[in-house]
Amino acid sequence: xxxxxxxxxxxxxxxxxxxxxxxxxxxxxxxxxxxxxxxxxxxxxxxxxxxxxxxxxxxxxxxxxxxxxxxxxxxxxxxxxxxxxxxxxxxxxxxxxxxxxxxxxxxxxxxxxxxxxxxxxxxxxxxxxxxxxxxxxxxxxxxxxxxxxxxxxxxxxxxxxxxxxxxxxxxxxxxxxxxxxxxxxxxxxxxxxxxxxxxxxxxxxxxxxxxxxxxxxxxxxxxxxxxxxxxxxxxxxxxxxxxxxxxxxxxxxxxxxxxxxxxxxxxxxxxxxxxxxxxxxxxxxxxxxxxxxxxxxxxxxxxxxxxxxxxxxxxxxxxxxxxxxxxxxxxxxxxxxxxxxxxxxxxxxxxxxxxxxxxxxxxxxxxxxxxxxxxxxxxxxxxxxxxxxxxxxxxxxxxxxxxxxxxxxxxxxxxxxxxxxxxxxxxxxxxxxxxxxxxxxxxxxxxxxxxxxxxxxxxxxxxxxxxxxxxxxxxxxxxxxxxxxxxxxxxxxxxxxxxxxxxxxxxxxxxxxxxxxxxxxxxxxxxxxxxxxxxxxxxxxxxxxxxxxxxxxxxxxxxxxxxxxxxxxxxxxxxxxxxxxxxxxxxxxxxxxxxxxx
Amino acid sequence: xxxxxxxxxxxxxxxxxxxxxxxxxxxxxxxxxxxxxxxxxxxxxxxxxxxxxxxxxxxxxxxxxxxxxxxxxxxxxxxxxxxxxxxxxxxxxxxxxxxxxxxxxxxxxxxxxxxxxxxxxxxxxxxxxxxxxxxxxxxxxxxxxxxxxxxxxxxxxxxxxxxxxxxxxxxxx
Numbered sequence: 001x002x003x004x005x006x007x008x009x010x011x012x013x014x015x016x017x018x019x020x021x022x023x024x025x026x027x028x029x030x031x032x033x034x035x036x037x038x039x040x041x042x043x044x045x046x047x048x049x050x051x052x053x054x055x056x057x058x059x060x061x062x063x064x065x066x067x068x069x070x071x072x073x074x075x076x077x078x079x080x081x082x083x084x085x086x087x088x089x090x091x092x093x094x095x096x097x098x099x100x101x102x103x104x105x106x107x108x109x110x111x112x113x114x115x116x117x118x119x120x121x122x123x124x125x126x127x128x129x130x131x132x133x134x135x136x137x138x139x140x141x142x143x144x145x146x147x148x149x150x151x152x153x154x155x156x157x158x159x160x161x162x163x164x165x166x167x168x169x170x171x172x173x174x175x176x177x178x179x180x181x182x183x184x185x186x187x188x189x190x191x192x193x194x195x196x197x198x199x200x201x202x203x204x205x206x207x208x209x210x211x212x213x214x215x216x217x218x219x220x221x222x223x224x225x226x227x228x229x230x231x232x233x234x235x236x237x238x239x240x241x242x243x244x245x246x247x248x249x250x251x252x253x254x255x256x257x258x259x260x261x262x263x264x265x266x267x268x269x270x271x272x273x274x275x276x277x278x279x280x281x282x283x284x285x286x287x288x289x290x291x292x293x294x295x296x297x298x299x300x301x302x303x304x305x306x307x308x309x310x311x312x313x314x315x316x317x318x319x320x321x322x323x324x325x326x327x328x329x330x331x332x333x334x335x336x337x338x339x340x341x342x343x344x345x346x347x348x349x350x351x352x353x354x355x356x357x358x359x360x361x362x363x364x365x366x367x368x369x370x371x372x373x374x375x376x377x378x379x380x381x382x383x384x385x386x387x388x389x390x391x392x393x394x395x396x397x398x399x400x401x402x403x404x405x406x407x408x409x410x411x412x413x414x415x416x417x418x419x420x421x422x423x424x425x426x427x428x429x430x431x432x433x434x435x436x437x438x439x440x441x442x443x444x445x446x447x448x449x450x451x452x453x454x455x456x457x458x459x460x461x462x463x464x465x466x467x468x469x470x471x472x473x474x475x476x477x478x479x480x481x482x483x484x485x486x487x488x489x490x491x492x493x494x495x496x497x498x499x500x501x502x503x504x505x506x507x508x509x510x511x512x513x514x515x516x517x518x519x520x521x522x523x524x525x526x527x528x529x530x531x532x533x534x535x536x537x538x539x540x541x542x543x544x545x546x547x548x549x550x551x552x553x554x555x556x557x558x559x560x561x562x563x564x565x566x567x568x569x570x571x572x573x574x575x576x577x578x579x580x581x582x583x584x585x586x587x588x589x590x591x592x593x594x595x596x597x598x
Numbered sequence: 599x600x601x602x603x604x605x606x607x608x609x610x611x612x613x614x615x616x617x618x619x620x621x622x623x624x625x626x627x628x629x630x631x632x633x634x635x636x637x638x639x640x641x642x643x644x645x646x647x648x649x650x651x652x653x654x655x656x657x658x659x660x661x662x663x664x665x666x667x668x669x670x671x672x673x674x675x676x677x678x679x680x681x682x683x684x685x686x687x688x689x690x691x692x693x694x695x696x697x698x699x700x701x702x703x704x705x706x707x708x709x710x711x712x713x714x715x716x717x718x719x720x721x722x723x724x725x726x727x728x729x730x731x732x733x734x735x736x737x738x739x740x741x742x743x744x745x746x747x748x749x750x751x752x753x754x755x756x757x758x759x760x761x762x763x764x765x766x767x768x769x770x771x
Contacts, residue, residue, distance in 0.1 A: 134624060135631050139675040142619070159675055193616055193771075194675045319669035322662060 017146050017177040018047035021110065024153035026053050027186055030081050030108075032072060032449055033057070034065040038085020039125060040112025043177035057449060057478060060470035062089050064442035066096020066167075067468070070105045071446030074429045075404055077230055079106040079161050080446065086112040087125030090132070090171075095436060097136040097167045102433025103253060104228055106165035108156055109137075115175040116144050129171045138166030144173065146181030154186045163196030164317040165228055196316060200333030200341050207329050208288065208312045209345040215286035216357035217364075218246045221269060221298075224253030224432070225291015225315060225335045227425045233336035234258070234425040237290070240343050245358055247365055249277040251292045252417055253432040260421030266365070267374075270298040271568045272414040275373035275579065276365055278566075281306050282574040283364070290314045291335040294324040295433070296597070304573030314338045373566045373579055374418055381534040385412065385487045385558040388538060389419040389459065392485060395542050402454040403427065404447045408440040408464030411493035411564045416459040438467025441484060445471055448480040455483070455546060462488040462555075463512050472525035475551040483545050484553045486518060489560045497563045502570075502595055522553035531555040570597035604660040608637075610683045610691055610761045611668065614771050616676035617643045617651040624674050625653060634659065634667055638693075638736075638758035650678065650771055654760050656691075678771040683761050691761040695739045696721070699728045701750025709749045716742050727752070 015023070021044060025033075034057045037045045048056050059065040062084045069080025084093050090111040100107045111133075114123040130142045139159050141152045152170060160168040212218060220241055226233050234257040241248045241264055248258045249266040258265055267274035269281055278300075281287070287309040292298065294313075299305040305325060313321050314331040321330045331338055378387040389412075396403045405420055406429040407413040413430055422428050429447060431439035440458040448456045458465075465486055475482050495510040522529030528548050532541040538556070545554045568577045571594020615621050622641055629636050638656040643649075657667060664682065672680045683689040697718075699709050706728070713720065713730050716738070722729035732742060736759060743754060763769075 130620060131623070134620070134627055163673075193678045196673075317669075317673065319666060319673050321669075323666055323669075326662065 013183050014180055015183055016043065016047065017149055017172070017179050017181060018043040020146070020149045020181060020183050021153060021172070021177070022047050022051060022054060023183055024150045025081060025108075028154065028157040029078065030054060033081045033083050034059055034068040034072070034446065035083030036060075036062050036065060036085065036089060038089050038112060040086035040114060040174050041083060041089075041110075041172070041177070043174065044083060044110070044112070044172070056083070057445075058474065059442065059445075060473050061468065062092035063096050063438065064445070064468050064471045064474070066093050066100065066107060066109060067436070067439050067442035068446035068449070069107045069109075070096065070100050070103075070439075071406060071429050071443030072450045073105050073107060073446075074227075074443075075426050075447045076450045077426065079108055079157055082107060082109040084109065084111055085125065086114055086129070087127045089125075090127055090129040094132060094136050095434075097133055097169065099431055099434040099436045099439065100167040101136060101138060103431065104165050104224060105167070106160040107167040108160055109167060109169045111169055111171050113142070113171045113173040116173045117175070119173065129169065133169045136167070137169050140169035140171065142171040142173075143176050146176050146179045149176060149181060150184045151187070155191065158191060159194060163194070163198075164225075197318075197332050198316070198334040198337055200314070200331050200338045202341070204329060204331040205338070205341045205345045206349070208314070208331060209342060209349050210351070211286050211310050211312060211329060212244065212246075212288060212346070213349055213351040213353060215246075216354055217283060217285045217361045218244070218288070218358075219280045219284040219286075220244075220246050220248045220288045220290070221251070221281065221292060222248070222254045222257050222290045222335075223251040223292025226254055226257040226339075227291075229291065229335035231425055233339055236336060236339035236343060238262075240339055240346070243343065243346060245353065247280055247362070249273070249280065251295070251298055251432075252430060254292060255417060255428045256422035256425040259423045261423060268417050270295075271300070272418065272564055272566065274418075275371050275566055275577065276368040278568065278574040278577055279368045280365055284309045286310050286312070288312045288314070289327075290338060291316070293320045296324070299324060300568045301571055301573045306574070371579065378535060381536070383532060383535050383538055383556060383558045385415050385489065385562055386419055387535070388485075388487055388532075388556050388558055389415045391538055392457070392459070392542055393420045395539065395546070396455065396457075399546065401546075402451065404429065404444075404451065404454055404456045406430065406440040406443040406447060406456070406458045408458070408460045408467075409435045409437045410461045410464060411489075411497065411562075412459055412461040412464075412487040414494075414564045415487070420459070437464040441465060441468050441471045441482070444482045444484075445474055445480055448482050449478070456481075457483045457485050460484055460486045461493060462486050462490065462515055462518070463492045466516075469521070472522070472527055472551065472553075476526040480551060481549050482551050484551075485545070486553065486555050487558050488515075488518070488555050489558050489562065490515065491560060493562075494564065500563065502590060518553050518555040522551075525551075527551035527553060529553050529555070531557065533557050570594045604662070606658050606660060607664070608656065608658045608684065609664045609667075610689065610759060611655045611657065611671070612681045612683055612761060612769055613653040613655065613671055614678040614769050615651050615653060615674075616678070617649045618676055621651065621676050622653075624676070625655075625671065628670055628674070629657075632666075632670065634663065640758040640760050648771065652769075654758070656759050679769050681763075681769050683763055686763065687767065688764040689761050690764060691735060691759050692733055693736050693739055693759050694731070694733045694757045695742075696755050697730050697732065697743065697746060697751070698753040699730070699746060699750045700726055700752040702726055705749045709746060712742070712745050712749075718742065
């Protein structure tokens with residue numbers, strides 16, 4: 001394939017399967033592939049070598065390729081593309097695929113496969129990839145006929161990016177990649193069976209607005225669906241929230257859809273959400289959920305969740321509606337279209353809002369805010385992890401650079417969500433549904449590839465970062481100046497916190513033993529290492545880290561025993577949340593039923 | 599959250615799907631992965647030209663679970679249409695059975711008389727055995743099996759339920 005060939009002239013041309021794959025990706029606007037070579041995909045790597053239209057980023061582990069593609073996709077709104085070999089290449093990618101499935105991230109994963117005549121023979125590096133990835137993907141394909149290859153790639157991109165986005169695997173036997181076939185252009189006709197509803201039903205919108213207009217204690221709760229619907233959806237959300245005067249809270253996946261600095265923003269809700277967000281959810285009389293799925297991390301105990309409210313649920317995926325929580329007004333459609341329709345219907349409905357009720361609702365919310373649930377005191381030389389994130393946020397604000405944050409999974413992730421404010425969507429990449437330790441570093445890599453001049457920081461824990469630490473090599477190879485900001489408390493902190501609160505302080509296997517020297521580790525990977533040991537080091541280290549135009553690991557030694565609060569203990573309701581250490585006696589009441597929950 | 603003891607109901611669900619490799623695995627995997635019951639499942643191509651197969655699933659659950667099952671099936675990419683026949687009006691449900699009897703003497707005669715009453719057809723006969731073919735609703739088949747037990751019942755094979763709506767309503771791809 002020649003890079004100079006116009007896509008239109010590709011119609012009906014005969015080329016190898018490998019060239020067909022690249023041409024189809026190119027015609028779908030793909031510019032970057034994250035991958036790792038191997039025997040079954042050699043023909044594709046040979047084709048990649050002979051063209052310049054698509055850039056290949058060589059990762060160090062296939063799981064990281066998928067997380068990198070996720071970071072790329074989340075920060076751009078485009079599909080992320082992965083290429084791995086058969087067998088172990090495909091099985092290593094599975095964690096990333098499930099991560100993308102849980103968080104609705106559009107990813108195409110091309111997997112090599114043994115030639116069609118060997119499938120089922122337990123050939124070298126053979127795995128039943130479509131079988132293994134069936135429950136790990138939105139959809140998957142095994143291409144056994146080269147005539148269908150181009151069509152499958154076009155369809156895969158459509159499936160991954162439309163409706164509720166998700167990962168799609170295309171399994172490519174080696175003989176299909178080597179064989180010759182004709183290229184078919186992107187179809188214009190709609191898909192035979194998969195046509196998700198994007199336009200909301202007008203009647204449902206009017207019913208929703210009628211409820212909202214009469215609300216005395218309303219809350220708007222939004223999730224990743226608003227982010228996935230594109231930046232215009234976040235703008236529409238901001239417009240709608242402001243025109244209603246209602247309070248707004250975001251899920252972990254939804255942060256950035258509504259400006260964190262806005263007075264109508266209540267912060268994140270859920271297990272480690274703010275006091276005001278959770279009590280507003282508990283006490284509201286009308287709840288509008290847009291693009292969130294009533295996840296167990298958000299609802300707490302289901303039979304005590306928002307007990308007195310009428311619930312409106314807007315989602316692109318009908319299976320998300322009435323799954324966990326029975327709702328009064330379901331609205332199926334794209335979050336952006338739904339918000340646009342809500343704005344129009346709000347203007348068209350002459351019913352005045354109950355200003356008096358709303359004022360007293362805000363007075364109540366302000367009372368909850370006055371508790372200052374995220375307050376902490378930084379005293380003495382030991383760095384509080386909350387303080388480290390807060391200072392990181394304030395310094396990046398002060399510098400005014402375009403900043404993207406990724407995280408690993410655990411306490412540091414929750415502190416990042418609590419103390420780093422996001423004003424715009426697509427700046428926050430975290431593993432929400434699956435909770436994948438090792439997500440943040442490769443995701444940051446993908447973000448930095450998409451935004452070479454931006455400041456990209458992985459807020460990490462010392463345990464999580466070791467799960468994909470090999471990607472420091474990728475950062476070095478491509479000169480990606482990602483900053484790894486480790487809140488090092490020498491514990492798997494969230495495990496330790498649960499053991500302290502629920503398992504009698506028996507810290508079974510949650511101590512980070514034999515840690516590497518992260519400064520030397522950075523140096524050995526051609527990066528810069530630095531360490532902050534006391535509070536007086538913190539600002540200097542943050543500023544130096546940001547100023548260096550190279551990958552950096554900043555090892556921030558933080559208080560070892562700090563817990564992440566507020567917290568709704570498992571099996572508890574929103575109004576049973578624990579605000580701080582002094583109150584942790586509150587978890588003594590957690591039942592065995594609650595302990596069973598993750 | 600639904601009531602403390604939500605009522606379970608049976609549902610017969612018809613699904614029109616692309617006739618392609620792996621579709622049955624997707625449907626079965628969905629049921630096992632999400633912990634839904636399958637009481638019976640049948641599948642066969644119904645439209646060669648348009649490459650469509652039709653799956654009939656008999657399942658049970660609360661209304662909320664059955665709604666979930668429908669929504670989850672509907673979001674599978676190769677699924678065209680999902681219909682809860684139980685909910686959407688009267689429908690016909692039929693199963694076919696082949697049942698083998700090994701016996702001699704008066705038991706054979708009694709079996710033949712009962713088969714006649716149940717409109718089961720003899721499709722194979724030897725001096726010591728019969729195979730009956732019988733079509734009907736599941737409970738009719740159950741009743742016939744119960745009657746055959748003391749008469750030398752040796753083997754049963756059933757197709758599982760196929761079902762279709764009564765009247766002009768139909769499933770559109």
